[in-house]
Amino acid sequence: MAPPALLLAVFFVLPMLIMASFSFRLGTFAPERYVFTTEHYWDFISRTSFHRLLLRSIGVAFITAGASIVLAYPLAHFLVFRAGRMQLTLLSLLIIPAWTSYLLRILAWKVILGSNGLLNSFLLQAGLIQEGSARLLYSPSAVVVTLVYVWIPFVALPIFAALQRIDGSVLEAAADLGCPAWQTFLRVIFPLSLPGVAAGFLFVFIPTLGEWVTPALVGGARGVMYGNLIQDQFVRALNWPMGSVMSLVMLALMLVQLALFSRVVRLSDLAAV
Amino acid sequence: MQRRDVLSPGFLYFVMLTLFLYAPIVVLVVFSFNDSRTLVFPLRGFTLRWYGELAGARELLAAVVNSVVLGLMSSVVATGLGTAAAIGIARHNFPGRRFFLAVSAMPMVIPYVVLGVALLILFSWWGVPLSLWTVGVAHVVINVPYAMLIVASRLAGFDKNLEEAAMDLGETYWGTLRRITLPICAPAMLSAFLSSFTTSFDEFAVSFFLIGTEATLPVYLYSQLRFPSRLPLVVALASIIMVVSILLVTLAEWLRNSTLHLSRQGSA
Numbered sequence: 110m111a112p113p114a115l116l117l118a119v120f121f122v123l124p125m126l127i128m129a130s131f132s133f134r135l136g137t138f139a140p141e142r143y144v145f146t147t148e149h150y151w152d153f154i155s156r157t158s159f160h161r162l163l164l165r166s167i168g169v170a171f172i173t174a175g176a177s178i179v180l181a182y183p184l185a186h187f188l189v190f191r192a193g194r195m196q197l198t199l200l201s202l203l204i205i206p207a208w209t210s211y212l213l214r215i216l217a218w219k220v221i222l223g224s225n226g227l228l229n230s231f232l233l234q235a236g237l238i239q240e241g242s243a244r245l246l247y248s249p250s251a252v253v254v255t256l257v258y259v260w261i262p263f264v265a266l267p268i269f270a271a272l273q274r275i276d277g278s279v280l281e282a283a284a285d286l287g288c289p290a291w292q293t294f295l296r297v298i299f300p301l302s303l304p305g306v307a308a309g310f311l312f313v314f315i316p317t318l319g320e321w322v323t324p325a326l327v328g329g330a331r332g333v334m335y336g337n338l339i340q341d342q343f344v345r346a347l348n349w350p351m352g353s354v355m356s357l358v359m360l361a362l363m364l365v366q367l368a369l370f371s372r373v374v375r376l377s378d379l380a381a382v
Numbered sequence: 383m384q385r386r387d388v389l390s391p392g393f394l395y396f397v398m399l400t401l402f403l404y405a406p407i408v409v410l411v412v413f414s415f416n417d418s419r420t421l422v423f424p425l426r427g428f429t430l431r432w433y434g435e436l437a438g439a440r441e442l443l444a445a446v447v448n449s450v451v452l453g454l455m456s457s458v459v460a461t462g463l464g465t466a467a468a469i470g471i472a473r474h475n476f477p478g479r480r481f482f483l484a485v486s487a488m489p490m491v492i493p494y495v496v497l498g499v500a501l502l503i504l505f506s507w508w509g510v511p512l513s514l515w516t517v518g519v520a521h522v523v524i525n526v527p528y529a530m531l532i533v534a535s536r537l538a539g540f541d542k543n544l545e546e547a548a549m550d551l552g553e554t555y556w557g558t559l560r561r562i563t564l565p566i567c568a569p570a571m572l573s574a575f576l577s578s579f580t581t582s583f584d585e586f587a588v589s590f591f592l593i594g595t596e597a598t599l600p601v602y603l604y605s606q607l608r609f610p611s612r613l614p615l616v617v618a619l620a621s622i623i624m625v626v627s628i629l630l631v632t633l634a635e636w637l638r639n640s641t642l643h644l645s646r647q648g649s650a
Contacts, residue, residue, distance in 0.1 A: 112463055112466055113463040113464070113466050113467035113470075113486065113526060113530070114467075114482060114486075116463055116522065116523065116526065117485055117486055117489075117523070117526070120501065120504070120519055120520075120522075120523050121485075121488065121489055121497075121523055122485065123504060124497075124500035124501050124503060124504040125500055127500070127503050127504055127507055128499070128500045128503050131503055180399065183392060183395050183396075184395070184396055184399060186392065187392035187393065187395065187396050188396075191390060191392045191393065192396075199396065201632065201636075202400060203396075203399075203400060203403070204631070205628055205631050205632060206403045206404055206407060208580045208584075208627055208628075208630075208631040209407060209584075209623075209624045209627050209628060209631075210583075210584050210600070210603075210620065210623060210624065210627070211584050211586070212584070212586055212600050212603050212604060212607075213410060213603065213620040213623070213624065214406050214407065216410070216603075216607060216613075216616075216617075216620070217406030217407065217409050217410045218406055219607075220406075220409055220410070220413065221405075221406060221409060227409060230424070258402070258403070258406070261399065261403065262403070311491065315491050315492075315493060316493060316494065318493060319492075319493020319494060319495045319496060320493075320495075320587075321495050321587065322586060322587050322590075322604075326607065336493065336495045339495050339496070339499060340495060340499075340590075340591075343499050343502060343591065344591075349499075349503065352499055353499075353503070356495070356496045356499055356500065359493060359495075359496055360492070360496055363491065363492065363493065367491060
């Protein structure tokens with residue numbers, strides 16, 4: 110028991126605490142490093158541009174999570190109730206792309222959405238547009254499309270697990286009592302699958318809110334997210350205390366959300382096991 | 383599956399989305415054989431040039447080797463620690479068990495950018511220079527919770543009495559662990575190892591903050607995405623990696639599915 114606990118204490122809990130202490134420092138390097146200040150907190154509170162970016166990132170995370178759930182739910186439903194003996198094979202088929210390189214699949218999306226890309230060439234050929242446009246790439250919607258693509262399998266899994274747990278006799282009871290299929294879905298299946306939906310939502314929302322790689326690659330200037338702001342404080346602006354404040358704000362948001370979800374979500378659903 | 387289900391809306395939807403999921407991978411593989419330096423349509427013609435040039439791309443190959451070594455080492459450690467944690471949680475009742483469970487699951491739900499910068503601050507505070515080792519630590523932290531849950535769910539499918547019987551019959555605690563508990567965990571440990579390895583091999587968002595002078599493959603890929611002329615090589619390598627990882631994951635899935643069957647029989 111001790112080694113894993115030690116690992117988490119030293120490399121997970123301790124870094125968070127040090128980061129919290131860093132947020133009260135004036136600067137990244139000596140001598141400012143040793144000056145205690147709450148300046149960065151006040152700075153954060155007064156910068157509306159930060160708040161806008163945070164709100165936009167929350168929006169992107171909501172849309173991404175919502176779209177992923179809407180697209181993934183029918184997949185999970187089909188696998189549990191209709192796929193029969195093919196279930197495990199089809200499930201694997203769905204998960205396999207998720208395990209291939211994330212950066213490379215994003216690169217593939219750049220090829221597809223780019224101005225000479227697959228989508229533009231197709232639209233040109235079909236006569237729907239006159240010339241290739243760069244508008245598809247480097248926008249918030251490119252970020253959403255790419256992320257939804259990345260997340261679908263991960264969302265399908267917890268919903269699959271939740272649907273799988275539904276007791277077949279409940280459905281039989283509904284049928285025996287003359288409940289039509291769509292009502293069985295609305296009043297029995299869907300409510301019982303909500304823990305899986307909540308897990309899927311959390312599974313997408315949190316990483317998307319903290320996402321910085323996808324926006325950096327396909328988002329362009331218009332698609333910048335809050336995660337890019339944090340990354341920038343540590344890599345280019347070299348204002349680690351400010352970056353720490355931003356990270357703590359994000360952590361606080363996460364903890365609130367986790368607390369809200371903790372009653373419905375099963376941990377094991379998050380690991381998709 | 384019944385025949386009538388083949389044309390059911392659910393199945394058609396499944397097929398369409400699966401095509402959507404595989405399409406970008408197919409696009410990359412197609413471009414890896416395309417005789418042009420730029421990744422744009424229309425396609426120019428068939429070539430194996432990019433695969434041939436791969437052999438001479440030393441930095442790229444060094445990055446691949448780094449990623450493989452890093453993946454193997456961090457996954458062994460993560461699987462070991464995750465298994466220890468899983469046995470602790472599934473088989474022992476200790477003070478603070480729920481708290482430990484909650485904290486150990488946190489790395490799964492924390493945004494990677496925060497984990498990356500927090501570890502960056504930690505290492506700079508200690509004066510530890512950034513290197514593949516610092517990236518390895520991060521990969522272990524990321525993978526331990528998953529390894530723990532995968533092994534714990536396997537253990538949950540088996541009765542505690544198995545171990546108790548062994549102890550009653552005179553086996554020591556460590557003997558029971560070695561001869562009963564670990565063999566039960568073995569398939570889950572393998573699947574935890576494979577899942578850790580693929581995660582580590584692909585991890586970029588955290589590695590970016592902790593990498594020293596030597597690149598991992600994703601770090602190298604990210605740097606190359608800015609130089610379009612080198613992209614065809616990257617795409618050729620990508621195709622190889624995609625195919626290899628699909629093979630590996632198919633194996634892992636097959637293993638997991640067969641252990642799922644076993645644990646269901648075990649709990650029945």
